[in-house]
Amino acid sequence: MEVARYWRTTRQRYQLVGEVCPNCSGKIFPPRDVCPTCEKEAKTPFAFSGVGEVYSYSTVYQAAAGYEKATPYTVAMIRLAEGPLVSAQLTDIDDKDVAIGMPVEMVTRVLREDGDRGMLVYGYKFRPVMV
Amino acid sequence: MRDVSIVGLGQTPVGEHWDTSLRELGFRALESALKDAKAERVEALYVGNMLSGHLTGQEHIAALIADFAGLRGIEAIKIEAACASGAAALRVGYAMVAGGLADLVAVVGVEKMTDQAPETVTAAMSMGVDADYEAMQGLTHMGVGAMLMRRYMHEHGFKREDFANFAITAHANAAGNPNAMYRSPISARLFNEAKPIADPISMFDSAPAADGAACVILAPTEIAREFSDKPVRIRASAVATDTVAADDRRDPLYLEAAAISAQKAFAAAGLGPDDIDLLETHDAFTILSALSLEACGFAPRGGGVRLAQNGEIGLRGRIPITTMGGLKARGNPVGAAGLYQIVEVAQQMRGDAGVNQVANARLGMAQNIGGTGGTVVTTILERL
Structure with missing residues (x-):
């Protein structure tokens, strides 16, 4: 990953910062500056709670370059408590124990390695909510 | 708008073409479609392709295929819309003929994937x-x-x-x-x-990643039978x-x-x-x-x-x-x-x-x- 690209998406990846629409109050992730619901300008930052539940998931056995070391790993679409769906890996859980509807929370982990000398890319993953 | 028909068809077998380059694949489909349409030249060529830059290190492939096919000088442009690149190129060719900007147009879809390792193709x-x-x-x-x-x-x-x-x-x-x-x-x-x-x-x-190319020749329906007995x-x-x-x-x-x-x-x-x-x-x-x-x-x-x-x-x-x-x-x-x-x-x-x-x-x-x-x-x- 390129250094500039890393830094310009840091708030999203580290803190799950999206936007809130001043017109319809819809919560938006990732940030896109135009509300997908009412199509009005929406540039107000909004930090998501990081809590949600599994909408769907898949264990990936054939990874793209940069992700081979972690294979197999489980990816999911998470329905955030504030509304939007977000895609991310699941962590701290056995692949066999994942289920649709399972409550999860955001944590920060290494997403990918760009070779032996390249950057470690950090970002959000989700784990089961600790009771 | 003019009515448009397909007057020539061409395709290569789909598979692992280790002995055939990207430009050759595109050319072979184009060549057989031109032959099917009993035509030697087209006015324009639109090439649907998603990954030539990433998998072959080659962009600018519409001009490349036109050149390789001996069609130097014609209009030729690549169209990319991920996996929908092929039909997106057809859409552009269709619009050119329907809008009266060209009478005979070739549309090629081409991809070369099997030279690369699986993780590269997955990426x-x-x-x-x-x-x-x-x-x-x-x-x-x-x-x-x-x-x-x-x-x-x-x-x-x-x-x-x-x-x-x-x-x-x-x-x-x-x-x-x-x-x-x-x-x-x-x-x-x-x-x-x-x-x-x-x-x-x-x-x-x-579906398996593969190499292959397909081509259609387009013409206004009113002159389609000059090229094909069975225009579509x-x-x-x-x-x-x-x-x-x-x-x-x-x-x-x-x-x-x-x-x-x-x-x-x-x-x-x-x-x-x-x-x-x-x-x-x-x-x-x-x-x-x-x-x-x-x-x-x-x-x-x-x-x-x-x-x-x-x-x-x-x-x-x-x-x-x-x-x-x-x-x-x-x-x-x-x-x-x-x-x-x-x-x-x-x-x-x-x-x-x-x-x-x-x-x-x-x-x-x-x-x-x-x-x-x-x-x-x-x-x-x-x-x-």
């Missing part, structure tokens, strides 16, 4: 999903397809085995297509026992878009771009699903055939899989799909896939589909899906 295919918010998280094109399939199974109460007939039908039809990559039939047992590559997707739910009319052509990231959609299981482009095509042609004799679905994954059938109105929500289970998608079924093997068994040279679909529907309209001929086929439709539904091209062809 390349995943460029059709959102790079910053899907691929960066480790999602692959197939991983997104797998999550759609799992959610579909959850909402509609299906098991993985219920999708078997999509793959069985594709393989059965590929057996009769000399250009197909996998010409061997498969059984339900083989499908059920296959190991997952992105659970619940197995190798039999997923483009009755409708429509493109629509949706969010590139599947998780940004209101309902990820509803392919809105598929629905919009199908509705636009039906409206332009004055037709509906009941008029269509066969449909080439974009079966990169079995789930996409189900979602496409539903979005186009051939089945209600959750009914796409039921059509397959009831055997209604076979060559003699209510709505035959993947009639020459589909992406699954003909093979998926990704940027060419949409053009293969068009060539195959045109073969059906001409009555040239051999043992795979759908009886009395007069209207055929193709739906080419880019990414996981970010771009969808719907085309309806008619026998003249």
Whole structure:
């Protein structure tokens, strides 16, 4: 990953910062500056709670370059408590124990390695909510 | 606007062409289509391709193929819309002829994938999903397809085995297509026992990366018979878009771009699903055939899989799909896939589909899906 690209998406990846629409109050992730619901300008930052539940998931056995070391790993679409769906890996859980509807929370982990000398890319993953 | 017809068809076999370069593949399809149209030159060439830059280190391939084909000087442009690049290029060629800007146009779809290692191809295919918010998280094109399939199974109460007939039908039809990559039939047992590559997707739910090129020659319908005894009319052509990231959609299981482009095509042609004799679905994954059938109105929500289970998608079924093997068994040279679909529907309209001929086929439709539904091209062809 390129250094500039890393830094310009840091708030999203580290803190799950999206936007809130001043017109319809819809919560938006990732940030896109135009509300997908009412199509009005929406540039107000909004930090998501990081809590949600599994909408769907898949264990990936054939990874793209940069992700081979972690294979197999489980990816999911998470329905955030504030509304939007977000895609991310699941962590701290056995692949066999994942289920649709399972409550999860955001944590920060290494997403990918760009070779032996390249950057470690950090970002959000989700784990089961600790009771 | 002028009425447009297809007057020449060409295709290479789909497979692992280690002895053939990207430009040669494109040229071979173009050469055989020109021969089929009894034409020597075209005024313009549009090339559908997704991955030449990433997998071959070559962009600017429309000029390259025009040069290689001895057509120096003509207009030539590459069109990219992820997996929908092939039919998107057809759309541009169609617009050129319909709008009167050219009389004879070639549209080539070409892709060269098998020179590269699997993880490189997987990364390349995943460029059709959102790079910053899907691929960066480790999602692959197939991983997104797998999550759609799992959610579909959850909402509609299906098991993985219920999708078997999509793959069985594709393989059965590929057996009769000399250009197909996998010409061997498969059984339900083989499908059920296959190991997952992105659970619940197995190798039999997923189309294989391949090399190949397909081409059509377009002309105004009023002069089409100067080139072909069996011209095939483009009755409708429509493109629509949706969010590139599947998780940004209101309902990820509803392919809105598929629905919009199908509705636009039906409206332009004055037709509906009941008029269509066969449909080439974009079966990169079995789930996409189900979602496409539903979005186009051939089945209600959750009914796409039921059509397959009831055997209604076979060559003699209510709505035959993947009639020459589909992406699954003909093979998926990704940027060419949409053009293969068009060539195959045109073969059906001409009555040239051999043992795979759908009886009395007069209207055929193709739906080419880019990414996981970010771009969808719907085309309806008619026998003249």
